[in-house]
Amino acid sequence: MGITLKELAASLKLSPTTVSRALNGYPEVNAKTRKRVRDAAEHANYHPNTRARSLATGRTHAIGHVIPLSASHEIVNPVFADFIAGAGEAYSRADYEMVLSMVPDAQEEQAYRNMIARGAVDGLIVHGPKLNDPRIALLTQLGVPFVVHGRSSGVTAPYSWLDINNNRSFRRATEFLLQLGHRRIALVNGLENMDFAMRRRTGYLQALKDAGISADPVLMRQAEMTEVFGHRAATELMRLPDPPTAFLSSSMLVAYGLRRALVDQGVRMGRDVSVITHDDDLSYLPNGDGLPLFTATRSSVRDAGRKAAEMLLQLIDAPKQPPLTCLMETTLIVGESTGPAPQ
Amino acid sequence: MGITLKELAASLKLSPTTVSRALNGYPEVNAKTRKRVRDAAEHANYHPNTRARSLATGRTHAIGHVIPLSASHEIVNPVFADFIAGAGEAYSRADYEMVLSMVPDAQEEQAYRNMIARGAVDGLIVHGPKLNDPRIALLTQLGVPFVVHGRSSGVTAPYSWLDINNNRSFRRATEFLLQLGHRRIALVNGLENMDFAMRRRTGYLQALKDAGISADPVLMRQAEMTEVFGHRAATELMRLPDPPTAFLSSSMLVAYGLRRALVDQGVRMGRDVSVITHDDDLSYLPNGDGLPLFTATRSSVRDAGRKAAEMLLQLIDAPKQPPLTCLMETTLIVGESTGPAPQ
DNA sequence: CCGGATATCCAAAGCGTTTTGGAAAACTGA
DNA sequence: TCAGTTTTCCAAAACGCTTTGGATATCCGG
Structure with a gap:
């Protein structure tokens, strides 16, 4: 050419x-x-020529991202687009390229092994860690630089990660609702084999416990985070004999669904029922125009992508250093979806 | 390694x-x-080793995707995640890898030139074509195999593309509304410098014209396709002295916003006001559970990704063949958001 | 048993870079 | 002026693969 x-x-x-x-x-x-x-x-x-150069230098100047397709429904996590956009910025600044591979959970390990054996990348970003995720051990064993977006409870050996403080985030959100007088608070969570979802749940439970409130299993739901799930969850929960007065949601889309269900039930959000959602600050899902629609725990996943990429590049430049970690706090933003618990 | x-x-x-x-x-x-x-x-x-092999063979076994970041707001088009997932399937079947680069509009041309000059890819997918998109001429001139996801009105020289029939799709949707007795139909569209948006508008206008109805510019809106935009558009439109009785929306997210606005105004969707939206069948934005929530023109963007990738691979295998094209029809799915026009 | 075809293997060149180990030229200071 | 530096350049090897052009061994029919 x-x-x-x-x-x-x-x-x-x-x-x-x-x-x-x-x-x-x-x-x-x-x-x-x-x-x-x-x-x-x-x-x-x-x-x-990149290929020739990397053959000569032994460095590929490429980073691999392996995006898991949720096994059951082959759902692509919508946050990944913005994460990638952030990471992409860092890469192009540093003259790296990004190679992507989307694989069903089952073939994931092979995907990693291949990428590495073929010398296709200098480092990897691990997406969507589950509890006790085996990929982390695999990659440390293979000796490739990598950064996990999120963490994996249960993995004790140190590794590099970047995560938001999911636990504290949902603890604070729960406390906020408690302070408003809510006592029955529902948790509409992502699949709890995902690490982030588990941590959010733990934060929620801790806050309840600290307030001396015993958690009601009926009020906790988990599934793939879609609008439809939010709607179904809220519909069912509001039909309980003793329905919740507040909801905690794990994503904007779920919150959309909650809102729709509340409307269907003729309940007014922010007045009769309060909602707090996590908000990844996705470019195509802004939370309201000026004032935020939903009270939310916000953290830009795009910034996370940028930061994670920078960490990885740093790791590649100095391979022998100890793992890097970065814990980002979310900000609790008050919107129109919360208010004091009805008497 | x-x-x-x-x-x-x-x-x-x-x-x-x-x-x-x-x-x-x-x-x-x-x-x-x-x-x-x-x-x-x-x-x-x-x-x-991929690099060594491609150095020897002259083929990289890699496909480049250049995703434009909307210049104004740096918004990532949410459809791209699912498109990529589809394409990824085809690639991994054929043992190709995918290299991604997300760049602001301004640097796009350089991004293409670089990828090619550095011999990084065997072919390219062009995303988000605009009217008269200069990338197409650039790539044909450079002689690289490529497939456009969408088309570019104004480009006369032949090129390979895969697109849905946006024109007919929105024409049919409009006709459907007309048959239900609607006469004031609003179009809440994506940015009309995007080719798909322009075609949808044209389809809409044709249907109106065929019905002998003159289009009202006030009823046509265009912007980045977010929920917030949908909400704003519907709010403003419903406050008109002569508000529309039906809405045509270019994306599920916009439709969410329309619905919320209608609720705010105390109007019932599917009864007082009808809504048809385009539905890209995104994995994380299912249109309802069993019955579709919205009446929609549906076409799976994931299938499109798979198909486009296959076309490109075919093009790479036989470089001297004429351009391939594929026009996919959407299916009009009737949901709960449409009904006869109120008297 | 022998010339020619066929099956099976290998040495070496080449892909486009970077990098090692000089060589030649230009510059020093005494 | 001249040995010793320093500057400026280059030839050749190397990276890990594919591919060309044989070489050797095996087989065949007559």
Whole structure:
């Protein structure tokens, strides 16, 4: 396709060595020739062939993302688009490329093994960690730099991760509702084999316990986080003899569903029933226009992607350093969906 | 990382040539040795180094996706996750990998040029074509196989694309509403510099014209397709002295917003006001549980991704063939959001 | 048993880079 | 001026694979 180094060198009447060094900023080349080379390269739109370069250097300048497709329904987690967008920023700044592979849970391990055995990537981002996730052990054993988006309860050996404080986040949200006088608070959660969902649940339970309220299993639901699930959960819960006065939701989409169900039941949100949702601050799911629609625990997943990528690049540059970790706090944003518990 | 061909060959007391041929299915190798080689490769988890291979063959076995970030708000189009998931299926079946790059509109051309000059990919998928999109000319000129997801009105030279019949889709939806007696139909569209949005508008206008109804500019809105936009649009439109009795929406999220606004206004959807939305059949945005919530023009964007990928692979295998095109019809699904126009 | 076809293997070149280990030229200071 | 640096360049090897062009061994019919 493009012009090759050898050709460029020939056209300049220089050796490939010199041209390579000139372009890569090595000192042993005259400032004047360097400029000459750079100009010529620019003019010919020369870009070194990635494959050849990585073969020579042993570094691929590529990061792998393996996105799990939820086994049951093959649902793509909608947060991943924004996460990727954030990570992509960091990569393009550092001149890395991103290779993506979406695989059903079952083939995940093979996907990782392949990527690494084929020398396709310098590092990996692990998405959607579950409790006790086996991928972490696999990757540490294989000795590849990686960063987990989230954590995996049960894995004791240290590893690099970036996560939001799901526990504290949902504890605070629950406390907020308790302070408003709510006593029956429902938790409409993601699948609790996912680590984040488990932590949110724990935070919720802790807050209840601290307030001396015993948790009611009937008020806790978990499923794939869709609008339809939110609607179904709220519909069922509101039909209980002793329905909740407040809901805690794990995603904006679920919260949409809650709201619709509440409307269906003729209940007014923020007055009769309160809702707090987690808000990943997705670009295409803004929480309201000016004032936030929902009271929410917010944390930008796009920022998370950017940060995780930066951590990984750092890890790749200095392979022997201990694991990096980053715990981000969410901000509790008060919107129109919460109010004092009805008497 | 992994074991190399030379090492594998040495351990088998064979030449690299023979091992390579054995694994790649060339005929000039004894069936018995082939089996021996294959077993050994399996056992050692040997995978040929992608970079080296592509350097030797000149084929990268990688497809590039350049996802535009909407310049104004850096919004990631939510359909892209599912599209990618579909494409990913096709790629992994064919042993291709997917390299992704998300760039703001302004740097897009450079992103394409770089990918190609660096020999990073064998082909490209073009996302989010605009009217008269310059990328198409660029890529044809560069001579790289590519498939456009969507089309670009104004580009006359032939190129490969896969699209849904946006025009007919919205024409039918409009006709459906007209048959129900609606006369004031609002169009809540995506940004109309996007090709798909323009075609939908055209379809809508044609149906109105065929029915002898003059279009009212006030009833046509366009913006980034978010829930908030849907809400704002419907709120404003319903406050008109002569409000619409039906809405046509370009995405599920927008439709969510419409519904919320209608509820706010105390209007009942499917009874007082009808809504038809386009439904990309996103995995995380199912349109209702059993019965569809919204009457919708549905077309799975995941299928589109799979199909587009297959087309591209075909194009790569036989480079000199004429462009491929694929026009998919949407299905009009009747849900609970439409009904006869109120008298 | 022998010349020619066929089956089976291998050495070496090449893909486009980077990098090692000099060589030649230009510059030092005494 | 001249030995010793320093600057500036280059030839060649290497990365891990595929592929070309044989070489050797085995088989065949007559």
